[in-house]
Structure formats: structure tokens, C-alpha cells
Amino acid sequence: MAAWERFIDTFFKWEVIAEYLPEIAKGFLITCEIAVLVVLCGLVLGLALAVLRSYRVRPINVVIVVFVDTHRALPPLVLILLFYFGLPNVGISLSGFAVLWVVLTLVLASFAEEIFWAGILSVDKGQWQAARSTGLGFTQTMFYVVLPQAVRMMIPPLTNRTIAITKNTALGSVIGVGEILNEATTAQSFSGNASPLMVGAIAYLILFLPVVYLGRWIETRFAWKKA
């Protein structure tokens, strides 16, 4: 066999691809599902934590900071294994899907909270002064004046971090979640051929390249032109 034919046979063997494509497509859907759930829940939770932190209630802030720092410091895989194998011992039995969802949400929320917090802090103090001087309360100022500016400023680091964390759905393969990597490696070991892995890689590209471009579109659409 020529080198070229060997390459195709290893990574693009049509018979193997055709046989395992349905499984990998199912994995694609699972990955999509988890990614969407993680992004929505993670960003909302992160924003809520940052807003809560702005009220400067000391005990609450200590809890938030400890929570956030822990989830940013630990590798997501460690958290996943802890939750999946550890929680049943205290009576909480979650499916692999649920563990993946919860862990990635908590990790994204922790990074997002820090990003939103930086955004809130960097809004000019004059905005607070002007709003409060017209009689707006603290919460009103936060929601109508500060957050619209803070969020807009923080879109680049947010999209960046979101993409990085949602790719961790691949870790679900370690705890048996039927996402892309799991299906691909299973197919690879059954078929003895690397083509399913190539299909898996292409599936990730199909899923995440649009996300990357969407992120860039959001950044430019909401780009900030200061007065």
C-alpha cells in the first residue's frame, strides 16, 4: 500500500465511518445539549454571584470567594471524578450527564463571576454617583446603569473562557457520558481503526468553530466605543 492509501485507510476508512457515524452523531447531540446547558446556567450563576458580591456583606463574600477560588484552582477532571465517585457515598447519586453538567456549570460560573466582578469594578465611579444622585437605589443603579456597561466590556474574556470550558465536555468520556469522545473511542476500539477518532475531531470542529465565530461576532457587535 502506498503511504497515501495507508493514511486514508487509517483515518478515513469509509466502511468504518459509515458503520459508526450514527453513534457519533448521537454523541454530537449529547455534547451540544451539555454545552448549551452549561453556558446558560454557568453564565447566569456567575452573574448572580458577582451581583451578590457587590452588596459587600462580609460573610456572604467570604463564601463566594472561597467557592470561586476552589473551582478555579481544581482541574475540572478532578472535580468530575470527585462528584461522580464521591457523592454516592453521602447519598447523592447523580448520572454521568448530571455530574458533567453540574461540574462544568460550577467551573464556568466561578470564572464568569471573576470576570463580571472585574467588569463591575471597572465601571467609572461617576456612573454610580450620577445615578444615585438622581434618586436611583443601589439595585436599580446596578441593573439599569452598571451591569449594561460591565457586561458589554467583558464580552471578549467571557466568550474566550466559555469556549475553553465547554470543550471540557470531552471529560465526560471518563465517566461514561455518551458524548462525542466517548462514542469515538468506543468505536475506535471495536473497529481497530482510527477513523472514528477523526470523525470525532471533525464533529468537535463542526460544533465549536461556529461557537468561536459566534463569540467573535458578539464581540464586534457589542464593541464599546467610549464617549
Place this chain on the structure above:
Amino acid sequence: MESAIVDANPILEIRGLHKSYDSLKVLKGIDFSIAEQECVFVIGPSGSGKSTLLRCCNLLEEPNAGTIIVDNIDMTAHGVDLNKMRQRIGMVFQSFNLYPHLRALGNVTLALRRVVGLSRAEAEETAFRALDTVGLRDKVNSFPNQLSGGQQQRVAIARALALKPKIMMFDEPTSALDPELVGEVLRVMQDMKEAGMTMLVVSHEMRFAQRAADRVMFMDHGVIIEQGTPDQIFGAPERQRTKDFVRQIAH
């Protein structure tokens, strides 16, 4: 130095105001009052506490001691609804502080809708009239970054005016403006003065002070050194510190 206008019913009354930031004493005992329709200018070197004084008046800064009474209501008393009270004091800042994500109309309607509780139509009508008063009816849909500095400051004035305050406070309103834009803002302030608004202005615009001010107060190192009519303060100051300062800014 007694005020020329009898303070029968002062709009603003400050008694024994002290303010420190950690160990730095910024205001060391301020007493004065402003009568209705009076226009008072505060001048003084930087660091004298002029801006802090203004920010204490609507409790943006919390005084360490003293009483602040606005339109017969003690702002420093317990249980005062500060948010409600702050509507009665209009504040204009050196750096405008317009909300960049809202258009001019939106900047003015925000408090009208969320604090006063007007409906969208009522708020927009009131805002439109306020923006018209400052000469910006054709800029209602512009964003702040599409406006010149003078226009932005006028929107800021409209934003405060729309709430129908009892007193308007200006913290160096023209200091951040290019010279050719200063005039349009001063014109608006002159119109307000003539319409009978009570005003407290921190500014270096001496010529404007001479035209519009009923009284000028000179502050230095956290105390009021001297106060009087513009002619008295700029023409014949009594204290040495006042003389030095007036001479410095005379050119």
C-alpha cells in the same frame, strides 16, 4: 461675612459639617445656608474640599459630623428616604457622567421612570421638554459618544432638571470642556438662574460668577475663609488668603 439675602426659608442649610477620609480632614466645620433663588459660587484652590462639600449635600459622601437640611428636611437624620430626597437636589458633574449605553432621551427618562414612577409616555414627554430647555430637542436620540462635550453637559443638566429639584449643584461644570464649548453651558446656567432656580456652583469661571452669582464663598483647607458679593470677593477681598487666590486666578 453675612449674606446679603435674608435666609427666611433657606433651601439649603449646612451646620457644623465635618468630613474626613481616614486621617485626612477635608471639611473642618462648614456652616452656611442658601436662600431660595439664590445663586452661590464656591471658589478655592484644589484640595480645599469644594467637591467634597457638594457630594456631602446629597449624601453621596457621608459626613462625619454635621447637619444638612434641604428644603426643611434633615438629610442626615435617621430613617430619611435618601433616594426620595435626592431627587430634590440636582447634581451636575465635571465629567458629565452620562450613561453611555442610553441615548440622550434615555439618560433623562431613566430616573423619571424608575424613581418617580412615570409611565413611558409621560417620562418621554417630560424628558423631551427638559432637553428642549437646554436647546437639544434635535439630539434626543443621540448617544453620548455622538455629542460634543458641551452638548453632553447640557444633557446632564437636563437629566437633573427633569426631576424638578429644589436646588441645582454644579461641580466644576465647565472645567472639562474645550473653551469654545463653555459658553453654551454657561448660557443654560444663566437661563436657569433667571428662571429662579436656587444654585450652588463650584467653578473657576470668574466672569460668569460676577454676572450670575448673588454670593461668592472662598474655601481653603476645609473651611470657608470669606464670603460676600462677587464685587466684594473679587474686587476688594478682606483676608490675605482670599487676596492671594483671587490674584492667582485673575488672568
